[in-house]
Amino acid sequence: MEIQRNPTRSVSIGTVTIGAQHPIAVQSMTATRTRDVDATVRQVEQLSAAGADIIRIAVDSRADAEALAEIRRRTSANLAVDLQENYRLAESVAPHVDKIRYNPGHLYHHEREKPWQDKVRYLVDVACRFDCALRVGVNCGSVDPAKREKFAADDALTPMLESACDHCDLLEELGFTRYCVSLKDSDPAKVVDVNRRFAAARPDVPLHLGVTEAGLPPDGIVKTRVALEQLIGRGIGDTIRVSLTVPNDQKQLELEVGRQILADIQAGRMLNAVPQAARPLNIIACPSCSRVENEAFVELAQRVKTITQYAKDHAITIAVMGCRVNGPGETDDADLGLWCGPHTVNLKRGSHTLGSWSYEEILGQLRIELDRLIADRQTR
Ligand code: SF4
Numbered sequence: 001m002e003i004q005r006n007p008t009r010s011v012s013i014g015t016v017t018i019g020a021q022h023p024i025a026v027q028s029m030t031a032t033r034t035r036d037v038d039a040t041v042r043q044v045e046q047l048s049a050a051g052a053d054i055i056r057i058a059v060d061s062r063a064d065a066e067a068l069a070e071i072r073r074r075t076s077a078n079l080a081v082d083l084q085e086n087y088r089l090a091e092s093v094a095p096h097v098d099k100i101r102y103n104p105g106h107l108y109h110h111e112r113e114k115p116w117q118d119k120v121r122y123l124v125d126v127a128c129r130f131d132c133a134l135r136v137g138v139n140c141g142s143v144d145p146a147k148r149e150k151f152a153a154d155d156a157l158t159p160m161l162e163s164a165c166d167h168c169d170l171l172e173e174l175g176f177t178r179y180c181v182s183l184k185d186s187d188p189a190k191v192v193d194v195n196r197r198f199a200a201a202r203p204d205v206p207l208h209l210g211v212t213e214a215g216l217p218p219d220g221i222v223k224t225r226v227a228l229e230q231l232i233g234r235g236i237g238d239t240i241r242v243s244l245t246v247p248n249d250q251k252q253l254e255l256e257v258g259r260q261i262l263a264d265i266q267a268g269r270m271l272n273a274v275p276q277a278a279r280p281l282n283i284i285a286c287p288s289c290s291r292v293e294n295e296a297f298v299e300l301a302q303r304v305k306t307i308t309q310y311a312k313d314h315a316i317t318i319a320v321m322g323c324r325v326n327g328p329g330e331t332d333d334a335d336l337g338l339w340c341g342p343h344t345v346n347l348k349r350g351s352h353t354l355g356s357w358s359y360e361e362i363l364g365q366l367r368i369e370l371d372r373l374i375a376d377r378q379t380r
Pocket residue numbers: 286287288289290291292321322323324325326327330
């Protein structure tokens with residue numbers, strides 16, 4: 001199938017170039033603790049061998065930044081760093097990576113009195129000094145609060161879109177064009193909508209596509225495929241990541257699935273996937289990253305899916321997140337949300353936190369709350 005790609009500009013990231021008419025690059029991310037250099041290098045090599053064009057590593061602390069320097073010495077893969085909330089680490093990590101991802105909604109966590117524009121200026125300066133590309137990574141669970149306040153509570157996408165466009169404008173005012181943008185949501189329909197709107201507004205800016213927290217296979221694969229088919233089929237998208245909740249030794253699945261989806265789109269083999277993706281019971285799960293404090297997280301997500309199947313015909317969203325930092329925010333839109341600490345799992349219903357339970361007890365508690373939710377809806 002001949003796909004007319006959007007005329008985006010080209011952006012080099014290590015040995016890979018995205019945008020323009022370059023092949024769509026496939027990415028993945030390590031989920032090992034970054035400080036565990038041996039395990040992280042092993043995973044980078046595993047992902048590289050599976051065909052990753054770019055591999056992202058999260059850095060949270062000075063110790064992670066130091067580990068990244070050693071990881072860089074031990075691999076030639078194209079590396080991107082995820083700054084999470086700590087944009088001030090950029091200078092320490094930039095010498096060791098090819099791209100820096102920052103989240104506009106996370107620039108508020110440190111130095112609150114400093115305008116975000118000054119923080120972006122600093123990031124641009126670092127990127128120029130160390131020959132890095134940037135990604136403006138906008139995420140539904142952590143949108144710039146000033147943008148959220150500006151729009152109606154039920155309008156999730158315009159704040160994301162405006163945030164991305166403002167950052168593009170500033171980067172260009174600063175003379176920096178070596179960047180791409182991502183706009184991710186856990187709902188494939190929203191991913192399609194917001195990326196189509198962005199591509200219409202900024203057809204020149206390369207887009208990194210993905211469905212965040214797509215979750216466990218096979219549903220996570222279907223959700224991602226639904227979004228990518230509709231976007232890439234329209235010429236939108238220059239690089240992709242398939243985010244799947246899988247154990248560390250199966251992370252290469254993200255690459256295999258990504259390449260298969262691209263090959264299928266190219267060959268015109270589209271799935272009739274929309275009805276499957278629209279299942280009433282929706283389990284969202286993060287793909288895990290270096291912030292996971294208990295590796296039982298992935299197994300917990302799998303067990304949540306299994307024990308909630310009795311409610312499969314109810315339109316309920318359950319979100320399972322791997323860490324205490326992003327878990328509370330990323331579960332905000334779910335009916336029931338769980339996020340994992342080292343020894344306990346927190347549970348909330350809507351925005352109300354119910355408490356925390358051990359990994360053994362949490363499933364029983366989840367079932368109680370799920371039954372309550374179903375009963376409440378039936379008596380309404
Ligand atoms: S929710 Fe936490 S563990 Fe999961 S991907 Fe996001 S930062 Fe990583």
